[in-house]
Every structure is written in structure tokens, then in C-alpha cells.
Amino acid sequence: MTAFADPARPSACPACDVAPLAEQIAGSAPTEARLMLAVPGIHCAGCISGVERALQALPGVHDARVNLTLRRVAVEADLDVDVDTLCAVLTEAGYEAHELDPGVLAATEVDARGRALLMRLAVAVFAMMNVMLLSVAVWSGAEGVTRDMMHWISAAIAIPAVIFTGQPFYSSALQALKAGRLNMDVPISLAIILAVGTSLYETMLSGEHAYFDAAIALCTFLLAGRYLDHRTRANARSAAQELAALEVPRALRLNGQVTETVGVADLAPGDLVRVLPGGRIPVDGVVTEGTTELDRSLMTGETLPAAAAPGDAVHAGESNLTGPITVEVQAAGRDTDLARITDLIAVAEAGRNNYTSLADAAAKLYAPGVHIISALAAIGWFVATWDLRVALNIAAAVLIITCPCALGLAVPAVTTAASARLFRKGLLIKNGTALERLAQVDTVVFDKTGTLTDGAPEPMGLDQFDAQTGGIALALSQGSAHPLAAAIARELTAQGVRPVQVDDIREQPGFGVEGLWEGKPVRLGRAAWVGGGEAVGTTATYLRIGEAPAQAITFTDTLREGAAELVAGLQAQGKRVVLVSGDVEAAVTRFAARIGIEEVIFEAHPAAKAEAIAALSAEGRRVLMVGDGMNDTAALAAADVSISPASALEAARAASDMVLTGGSLAPILDAMATAVSARRRIKENFTIASVYNLLAVPLAVAGLCSPLIAALAMSSSSLTVSLNALRLR
Amino acid sequence: MDVLGILIPVSLGLGAVGLAAFWWLLKKGQFDDPEGDAHRILRDDYDDKPK
Numbered sequence: 001m002t003a004f005a006d007p008a009r010p011s012a013c014p015a016c017d018v019a020p021l022a023e024q025i026a027g028s029a030p031t032e033a034r035l036m037l038a039v040p041g042i043h044c045a046g047c048i049s050g051v052e053r054a055l056q057a058l059p060g061v062h063d064a065r066v067n068l069t070l071r072r073v074a075v076e077a078d079l080d081v082d083v084d085t086l087c088a089v090l091t092e093a094g095y096e097a098h099e100l101d102p103g104v105l106a107a108t109e110v111d112a113r114g115r116a117l118l119m120r121l122a123v124a125v126f127a128m129m130n131v132m133l134l135s136v137a138v139w140s141g142a143e144g145v146t147r148d149m150m151h152w153i154s155a156a157i158a159i160p161a162v163i164f165t166g167q168p169f170y171s172s173a174l175q176a177l178k179a180g181r182l183n184m185d186v187p188i189s190l191a192i193i194l195a196v197g198t199s200l201y202e203t204m205l206s207g208e209h210a211y212f213d214a215a216i217a218l219c220t221f222l223l224a225g226r227y228l229d230h231r232t233r234a235n236a237r238s239a240a241q242e243l244a245a246l247e248v249p250r251a252l253r254l255n256g257q258v259t260e261t262v263g264v265a266d267l268a269p270g271d272l273v274r275v276l277p278g279g280r281i282p283v284d285g286v287v288t289e290g291t292t293e294l295d296r297s298l299m300t301g302e303t304l305p306a307a308a309a310p311g312d313a314v315h316a317g318e319s320n321l322t323g324p325i326t327v328e329v330q331a332a333g334r335d336t337d338l339a340r341i342t343d344l345i346a347v348a349e350a351g352r353n354n355y356t357s358l359a360d361a362a363a364k365l366y367a368p369g370v371h372i373i374s375a376l377a378a379i380g381w382f383v384a385t386w387d388l389r390v391a392l393n394i395a396a397a398v399l400i401i402t403c404p405c406a407l408g409l410a411v412p413a414v415t416t417a418a419s420a421r422l423f424r425k426g427l428l429i430k431n432g433t434a435l436e437r438l439a440q441v442d443t444v445v446f447d448k449t450g451t452l453t454d455g456a457p458e459p460m461g462l463d464q465f466d467a468q469t470g471g472i473a474l475a476l477s478q479g480s481a482h483p484l485a486a487a488i489a490r491e492l493t494a495q496g497v498r499p500v501q502v503d504d505i506r507e508q509p510g511f512g513v514e515g516l517w518e519g520k521p522v523r524l525g526r527a528a529w530v531g532g533g534e535a536v537g538t539t540a541t542y543l544r545i546g547e548a549p550a551q552a553i554t555f556t557d558t559l560r561e562g563a564a565e566l567v568a569g570l571q572a573q574g575k576r577v578v579l580v581s582g583d584v585e586a587a588v589t590r591f592a593a594r595i596g597i598e599e600v601i602f603e604a605h606p607a608a609k610a611e612a613i614a615a616l617s618a619e620g621r622r623v624l625m626v627g628d629g630m631n632d633t634a635a636l637a638a639a640d641v642s643i644s645p646a647s648a649l650e651a652a653r654a655a656s657d658m659v660l661t662g663g664s665l666a667p668i669l670d671a672m673a674t675a676v677s678a679r680r681r682i683k684e685n686f687t688i689a690s691v692y693n694l695l696a697v698p699l700a701v702a703g704l705c706s707p708l709i710a711a712l713a714m715s716s717s718s719l720t721v722s723l724n725a726l727r728l729r
Numbered sequence: 730m731d732v733l734g735i736l737i738p739v740s741l742g743l744g745a746v747g748l749a750a751f752w753w754l755l756k757k758g759q760f761d762d763p764e765g766d767a768h769r770i771l772r773d774d775y776d777d778k779p780k
Contacts, residue, residue, distance in 0.1 A: 045768035068765030115755055122755075126748045130741055153737060 035075040035083055038098045039090065041646060042071060043661050047095065054093040055086060073097075098649075117227045120165040124220040127161030128213070132711075135213040139708045144206075151203040151210045158212035159196060165219045166192050168226060184363035184407070187370045191399035192218060198396045201389070209393070214400045214710045221405040221718050228412035251282040254326060267332040275320045275327055277481065284331040287312050292323035292509045293482065305482065307511075307526075317630060321482055323509025341606050341634055357433040358682055359411040366407065374398040377701045390703075398700040401710050402693055406717040410685035413725035418678040421728065427643075427658055427667040434657035436682070437641040438675035440622045444570050445613060445635070447627035448581035448591055451645060452567075452665075453557035457484060459491050460554050471500035473543050473553070476513045476524040479505040484541050485513065485524065488553060512541070520546035527552075557591065560645070562666035567595050569669045576621070580604050580612055582631055609635035626668070628652050643668060674728070681728050685721045692717040 039051055048066045051073055055064035060078040067074065075086060083099045090097035134150045142150055166189065173185040195215040203210055252259045254272040264282045267273065272288065275281050281294075293305040296318050305321055308314060314327055316336040333339065378395035382388060419429040429435065446452050465473065474492040477485040478499060502515040502522060512525010523530045523544050530542040530550045544550035570577050580601040581588045588602040601612050609627075613635050616623050625632070625639035628648035636642035636655040644656040645665070653659045660667060696713050699705050754760070 045771045048765060048768055049772055066765060067762045068768060069762045115760075118760065119752060119755055122748055122751045126744045130744055133740065134737075157741070 033077060033079050033081070035077060035081075035086065035099075037073050037075065037083070037086060037090070039066070039071055039073050039095050041096050042066065042068060043646070050093055051090060051095055054089055054095075058086070058089060061086075114227075114230050117168070117223065117230055120168070121220070121223040121227055123161055124165040124216060124223050127157050127165070128216045128220045131158050131213045131216055135707065135711070138210075147208075148203065148206045151199075151212070154210060154212040155200055155203055158216045159200070162192055162196055162215050162219060165216075165223060169219075169222065182364075182367040182371075184359075184367055187367050187399060187402070188218070188222060188408075190371070191215075191396070194392070194396040195400050198392050202393070209707050211396060211400060211707050211710065214707055214714065217711060217714060218400065218405060221714070222408045225405075225408035225412045228409075228416045231416065252276070265333055267329050269329050269331065271329045271332075273327045273329055274324065276324050277320055277322055279320050281314050281316055281318045281320060281327065282332070283327065283329045284315050284336045285313070285327040285329045287314060288326050288328045290323050290325035290509065291511075292325050293321045295319040295321055295483065305484070322480065322507060338630075341630065357411065357436055358679075358686070359407070362407060362410075362686055370399065370402045373402070373697060373701070380701075381703070394701065394703050397703075397705045397710060398697065401696045401700045401705055401713055405714050406689035406692060406721045407686070409718055409721050409725075410689060411682055413722045414678050414681045414685065414728060417725045417728045418674050422658075422667065422671055422674055423661070425667045425670050426661045426664065427671050428661055429658050431657040434641055435675045435678045437622070437657070438624065438672060439679040441575070441624040441641060441672065443576040443578065443616055443621040444624045444626065445578045445580055445616070445639065446567075446597070447609075447625075447629065447632045447635075448579060448583060448588060449557065450628040450648065451626055451632075452560055452563045452579075452595060453591075454560050456558070457487050457555040458558050459484075459488050460556050462488070462491050462553065463495060465497075467497065468500065469543070469545065469551075470495070470497040472502060472517055472522050472545060473524060475499040475502040475517075476505065476515055476522060476543070479513045479515070480507050480524075484555065487555065488524075488541070517545070522546070523550075559595065560663065560665055562664040564595055566665045566668055567597060571596070573672075578612075578616070580609055580635070582609075606631040606634050610638045613638045626665075643671075678728060681725060685724055688720055688724060689717060692720075 039047075042048065042051060048068060051066050052064045055061050055073065055075055058077075058081070060081040061075060062078075063076040065074050066072070075081075077086075087097040087099060131154045134154050138147050138150050169185045169188045169192070172183065173189040176183040176186055192215050195211040195218075199210040199212050199215070202208075250261055251264050251267055252274040253262045253267065254274055259274050267283055273283060273285070277292065287308050287310050289310060291307070291309045294308050294314060296306050296315075308325065314325075316332075316338040374395045377398050378391045381394045382391035385391070415429070415435055418435055422429060462470065462473075470492055474489060474497050477488040477492070480486075500517065502517045505513060505515040507513050508525070508529070511529040512523055514521060514523045514525075516522070523542075525541060527540075527542050527550070530544045540552045540554045542550040542552055567577055576599070577597050578599040578601065579588065579592050579595075579597045581591075582604055583602060585602045588600050592598070592600045601608075604612060609632060613623055613625060617638075617640065623639045623641075625636050625642040626644070627633075627636050627642070628644050630649055630651055632644075633649075633652050633655045636644060636652060641658075642656040643658045643660065644652045645660045645663070646653075648656075648659075658671065692713065696705070699709065
């Protein structure tokens, strides 16, 4: 928290008191920045404390507050505090962190729609309870002037309340009518307006029946449905927007011999950009100076770092691993491949929104039917009695009693119950219709690296090294930040090996590490560079001591927890399982054989993955995609339904319908079972609502439907539907 | 029946107070991070002055 000088504090130095005041008058220049980080891995109270303590311990940081719902942390810090330091501190503390561009996120930071809905719901509940209280008095026999007074007070509460709380329905109905369509909100709005209108008319003529309570109860139940619906989608923010916030916002531009920090937006083709080891490449371009290795896994899914030398093309989003390079910009900003993937996702998402949920399908049948019945009832009664007042009353009663309170709750109640259940099992549902779609899945496509595997290469056979060889390997691997070297160093340290004295350790970017041990040259790195040995076909690095033949250190991907069980379980259910990966053929087929998957697609770049999904969909398959990387995001968005693990990139998680919150893949099987039973419950709810309508509509058309009966019928159908949703197992 | 003249305004007033309190809490962002708040209450260093 920032401590401000108390202006009332008397001081020996008058100028000191004036100084802060002068600052205030000058418009108080901002003294702190508000930074936003995505911390995807946090999930519990311990994580909240861990993240906040780690950040607050930093000098210059005033406050850090985690928002667990959004998996973000907001940091208030001095202007000179660097976001990269914050991310580094969190990574060290064991939490993966990414910078988010607060400007891009500003629109989604506060859940304005959720707040507005909640506010309207609160007003509706308040009004409903008070109007119901008055209605009970009328129903239990208030007569004459007392009844009229009750009706007038009800009107005074209900009319403003209905005008305010019903706005989401009115505006949606208006839009539908403008577009020449009918949706569920049209009968809702019409029912509310008719109910309030006829009730007001009746009250003025001191009639017996007023439907104010029904009108406001309608608003309440429907708003409750809307809010439940909104809550289950609260985390579903646009993947494209998250991606935009993830793009590298700054770059080091070479200006003669000096470098300057500029925004990526200011880069133009032809500029020279310096990228330091550990940095992300901000543009598409060509290396003009320096050699290094690039981590392309973000774009291609390939686990092996790729060498880059002058003349090689590099792309935005790749990480520079070992050496500083200079890149000549060819495309920046919207023209990069990264931006093109973003566009792919936006297109694919728009395609998925064409999915018609059960609720929408029901509304399409329902809305015209209700209008026709109520219009027929009104015409019939008008012809029979030549009394417009009676005819309108009947029409209002039909609209109220058929009004889809139960239908409005049928889907949200079930999906909310199912999400709560699955969340406890470790699966977060972000999209309201995801469960419905998951229930229909018959093909499951997995990404390999980071999804079925943990994503970290693990060296094999290191325990066969003698202490000396191990010591040399450790000393050399500690001299590099390369992921393979880091894995070796981690493993050897865990085995208790102590590094031996190796002098002159130098990293040759793109090749490996070398040094002098007891006067003999020792090298760890690529087969060709190390020399004197045979290259093996798998992911490996090579160690050569003096003139002895090089030894290969091979790597394996570790299987993610629950992966084997999941694949076996899916196959037992008769689902088609496909493995798609950006990795090379040998690595993919070997892995597929190990886990028991027969269909594989290898060396697939991001667009190819999305195309593979589209091809399966074209065959009439319902596809579930499980993936974690930037290269999977387009495929995740293209699939009928998608799941990503918590360790996935924020963009991939944003593109998915569901996110695994734990490390295990096992909850996916649970989710599929729950989805099937949730779909069954939704259909049951529709049946309940229909049966109730079949019973109630004739009553209303016959003119037997008093406000008391309407209120009872409406509430009981809504309650039945909600209770049925709770039966979900 | 005269008592209604008191009871109806009283019940409306109490409801309005609750509504106003709810509106204020909503504005203050008390419902922004329900998941985090559920966990925060279990912490040892419980912050009783959240921002």
C-alpha cells in the first residue's frame, strides 16, 4: 500500500507541507504503474500466498493481489520496476508467469456484464418478495379498497422494477425483431409488457386480478437463469484477445551502434533488432549476425531446439536460447505468422459459434408456438364475448403461464451443477455449451508434447556414468541455459554427482559447450560438432572427453499422469484416438506405439493441425482436441470441443472450452461421462417444461388461470427443473 | 388494518437497505474473485482490509 503524506500533519518545515500539495495541483504525476501478469498455474490458498509474498518481497513493489478466478495477479509498483524481473521472480518461486498487456485487457478486466446482471437480479428479487407479500394478502381475501391499495402499491414497486430488470430481454428481443427473427426473448418481453399493461388497466378499473407478481417473478427466474449461464462462461474470454495481450510488446532496435527500446508497433521492415538469449523474437525476419539456437516449440511443437545462423529465417514468438543475434525485420505486428495464427483462431471461433445449443433449438420451436396460441386464445375469446378486456386478460395469462421460466433455467441449472462437480475433480468448464458438445464426441485428437507428455525432456542412462564422467557432464551442462543441458544438470544434481573442475568453459551458440579438463578438451553438444561418434536417431546430446569416442545421452518425454489410462479408457469406449504433433516422424511413431495410439499425424505445423481437425469434421466426426501450445490454438478453436491442461499457454487455455486444473489427464474421462448424463438431464428438463405447458396452457386458454394459479405453476415448474439438475451425478 | 400503513413502508425500507448494501458491495468489487476469496479465508495472514 502506498503511504501518502497526511496534509493535516503540522511540520517544522512549511515547504515540506506545500510540496505534496503542489504535486497534487500539478495533476499528481503517476508515481506507480499497474502491471498485470497471467499466472496460469495457481489454484489454491498456498499459491495465492506464495505469489503475493514473492512479489511483495521485491523492492519497488507496493502491492500485489492475486485474482484466482481469472488466474491473474495485479501488481502496483514503481514506474522503473521491470515486468521481466517480476516474471523471473515468480518462475523462481515455482509459478509460470506471463506478461499481459493491460491496455488490451482493460476491456475484460471488470466483468461488467456479470455485475449488471447481478444488480438486476438483486432488484428483481427485492421487488418480487415485496410484491408477493402484498399479493398473498390479496389472495387470502382482501376486498374492495384494501385490494385496490395493495394493487397500486404492487404497481408502484413492480413497474419500475420490471422496466429496469427486464432490459436484457427487451434489447435482445428488439434486436431479434429488427433482424426479422423470433427468439426466446420476444415472448418473454411480450409477456412482461402485456402482464404489466393489463394489470395496470385492471387496477385502474379496480378489477379483481393483477399479474404484477407474475411479471416480476418472471424477470427474477429468467435473470437467475441468465446469471447462472453467465457465471459458467465467466472465464470464457476471447482467445484472440488473450493472444494479442501475450504478444511481445517491446524490442531492442539497433540505431547505429546504440540500441534503443521501442514498441513492436513502431518497427518497420528493414529495421535491425537485437534479441538477447532468453528473449522472445518479436518479429518475422532474417538473422544477420550471430549464431544461436531457437526454441520453436511455441510455433511448431518441435521439442528439439533449432540452430539459427546468419541468413536463417526466424518468426515472432520463438525463443532465443543460447546466443545474442541481430534480426533484420521483414514483417512486424499484424503481418507476422503469430498474428496470422491469431486470425486463424478468430475465424475458427466464429465457426464454432454456429453450434446451436439445445436451448436455442427449443426456443426456435417454442417462441412462435406460444405467440400463435396466445393470439388464437385472444381472438377466440374476443369473438365469443366481444369484450376486448377479457380477451387481452386471457392472452396475457397464456403468455405468462407458458413463459419459459423453466426453459430458461433448464440448461443453465444443469451446466452449473455439472461445472461445479467437474471443477472439484479438476476440470474447469469455460463455455456454456461445451458439455453438450462433449457428450457427442466420437473422435479424440491429442497433441503430443506438453499434453500427453509433461513437456520436459528427461535424460536417460545417466546413472551408468562413473563419477568422473558425470562430474564433467555436470560442469559442462551448468555452463549452458539450453533446455537439454539444463535437464542433464538437473538430473545429475538430483543423483548427487558433484561437478569436477573444468576450465575455460565456453558456449558455442548453436553447437554446444566446451572446456578443458586436466588439459584435455571436453565437449557436450551436437554430434557433428562433438565429433568422433555415431549420431543416434532420437533426441540426444553428445559428450566427448579427450580423444575417446563420444557418448550419446538420449532423452525421453515423460508421460503425463493419467495419459495411458485415458487413452486406454477412450479406446475401450470405442472412440477413435489420433495423435497429432509437430515433432519428427520417428519421435511421434515411437511415442504412439508406447501409449497405444494407432493413428498419427507428424510434422504438423499450426495450420496443418487445424486442417487435420477440419478434415475429421468433414467426415462427420465430432472431434475433441486436447492440446497445450501456441501451435495447437488454431486446432483447439477449430475442434468441436477442446481441452487444455493447466500448464498450457494462456492463449491455448483461452481457446479451449475446458481447462484441466491439475496435472493429471484422468478427469477427461469423468468429464465425458458427466457430459453424457448432463445432456440427458437437460433433455429431461425440457420434457418437464413441455409437460407442464401441456397441462397449464388449456387452463389459461379456458380462462381458469387466476394470478395465484399462474404464480404457483410458474414457481413449481422452475423448482422442479432446478431440483432435477441437482440430481446430476 | 392501520398497522399496514406502518408495516408496508417498513418492509420496503428494510428491503431497500439490503439492496443498497448489495449494490455498494458490488461496486466495491466484493464479487470479483469469488474463487480467490474462498481460499483466502483459510490463510494465516488473513487480510481483513482487502482492496
